Amino acid sequence: MILDKSLIEQHNEKQSALHQKKLDTLTAVLSDEGHSVNAILDKIAAFQVAIPSWALGTGGTRFGRFAGGGEPRSLEEKIEDVGLLHAINQSSGAISLHIPWDIPQNAKAIQQLAASFELKFDAVNSNTFQDQQNQDLSYKYGSLSHTDKGVRDQAIAHNIEVIKHGVDLGSKALTIWLSDGTDFPGQQNFRRAFQRTLDSFQQIYAALPDEWKVFVEYKPYEPHFYSTVVADWGSSLLFCQKLGEKALGLVDLGHHLPNTNIEQIVSRFLMEGKLGGFHFNDSKYGDDDLTVGSIKPYQLFLIFNELVEGMQSAEVNNPELSWMIDASHNIKDPLEDLLQSVEAIKMAYAQALIIDRKALEKAQAENDVTQAQEILQNAYRTDVRPLLAQARLQAGAALHPVSFYRESNIREELVKQRGAKAFATGL
Template sequence: MQISKSFIEQYNDDNLKAHQRKLDFSTSEIENSEAIIKQLVDFQIAIPSWALGTGGTRFGRFPGGGEPRSLEEKIEDVGLLHALNQASGAISLHIPWDIPTDANAIRNLAAQHGLKFDAVNSNTFQDQADQALSYKFGSLQNVNKAIRKQAVDHNIEVIKHGIELGSDSLTVWLSDGSCFPGQLNFRKAFQNTLEGLQEIYAALPSNWKMFVEYKCAEPNFYSTTVGDWGQSLLYASKLGEKAYTLVDLGHHLPNANIEQIVSLLLMEGKLGGFHFNDSKYGDDDLTAGALKPYQLFLIFNELVEGMNARNMNHAKDLGWMIDASHNVKDPLEDLLQSVEAIMMAYAQALSVDRQALEIAQNENDTVRCQEILQNAFRTDVRALVAEASLRAGGALNPIGLFRNLKVRENLIKERGFKTIATGL
């Protein structure tokens, strides 16, 4: 299914007067609103191929129908999202779930939908049907050298697929670790993992980046070999200038100060990018901004300050991606909600009076500092986000148009009700 530009234009025309009233009020309240809108137009958030189908838990999975059955259909679904919001112009693939049979054809299909390929992701947290050796006791950390080599070879294969598709980065997330004390020699596990990452790093093209993702727990619960941002930073520092830390918002211990982590990684030039989601109890992979919108804003506050301090290009110098699991929602609607929440947090952070905040900080005026940040967070920026979508050729209300056009119903007609997305 593709959405005609004429449908989007007609929908926007029908809602333009109401939008203009909201926009006029917002621009009268926010001094740098025009600059914010322009930055929102440029900002793109990659969609992961594995988030296009219904998620699940270890207890069950309840697919909603019309899910993408192939890489081609996954690209079509991201194309639908991008047509609606013009802010989802990239897709991130997971190998071996998304191995293209014809890389040129896949690149052409993506281009038809206005999409690029974001980071490619390796998978050594599962055993595949044709896999010779098992990752039950880890991949790059494994005491068995043959298993470590298998994991290294897989990552190098992922890089080759990424080169064919025009990607320029590799994300490595390892589920390696231990469930019980004494099961693992921490030092040897770290050294084995580092040696494997060094072999993978050596295979990177000169213009590529490696993102080392970390996670505090799950599926191992006593230790994880890349357990926090410090361990990831240690690996990235030892690997070299092309290696960076990747931050998943759900991969922290409860009450971790993620905004401080982000600030320091930026300061060191080692923040590679993000997997956006939200959580209450663990790595819940819920809709971005659904539970902790203020935290999301505070993270973007540090991002904007840190990127400006380093003269970074907000849209291009970091990797922006969603990583979510949609157990009870329509996956495409959920992704549209996440993109909007991210854009809103970014817009609010851009509206912070940085000069006034710096003065208040230098004067130790704690109350004023809090007021400046909360003022920005409490400002309604939805009209600015909608205007950015409008100017880029998207819908004023992407979810509204999604439902108006009965997109999910049409996908079910095309693909069937009992389809299940590959890779889940």
């Protein structure tokens, strides 16, 4: 579906007067506080969040999937959907593919299609947590950590194949989420499982092109419930330090036990120059993959507080970060959910940009706990949505993305084009 940009202009025209009032009020306040609003707008506009191909269809649970209509049935249609999102918000300028769900049959044609929507290819993701059709050996008892060298070799070869697909598309990174682990005590030797995994990682690392990175994701549990090989940020960091400078940790906000201090983890990764990027989502009980900012918006802000401080600090030497959503739910329109998630991410980023850094550092140096809290919460409680809307307006996007999406009946149009029982591939 190609979006008629004149519809965005009509939407913005109807909303412009109220938007301008809100923007003028916020601009006056921020200017009085010493902020350059134009500089903030430039940073907001430049901040792009990649969309994963698997989030474009309705997800589900092990109990069932309640798919909606008009979902993308092919890689081409997934790219079209991300193109739609980017046209609406001008903040979703990249797509992240999952192999083998999204193997391009003609890489050049896929590249051209993505370019027509002004999209790039973010990190490519491997999959050794499922057995695929015509696969010789099973990953039931692990992949890169398996006791059988043949299984490990098969998983290594898959990751190297994913790298090759990424090279063909212009990607620059490989993300590995390893589900390997155990369900019962005594099932495996922890030390040897780690060493086997490290050996597998090293072979994949050796296949990386010079300018590439590998992101090592971690998760404390699921699908295995006694142990996971890459269970936490410490394990991820340890693997990365052993592998080399191209290896970086990837933080999925859902991959933590309840009440984990994720912002402190982010700070540690930054301190070591080993933070690769994020899979943004939200959770209530476990790895729920809910809409970003729907459950813990203040935690998201605190994470961005650490990120902005680290990105601005001369003491931190960390590579450029990769930002991506990783959501999977079973009741919302996936495109509406993604629009909401991008908005929540950029809102937390904008709030972190208006923190009074000098005042915060002074309060921290003087152990003024109350003032430090006041400074953070003043930024968090500031309604920065007019800044996000203005950045979109200047870029030719919609002032209110979800409202525009609904006014334009986009899901209804997709159902007409693809059918009421068109379900996304790969999920």
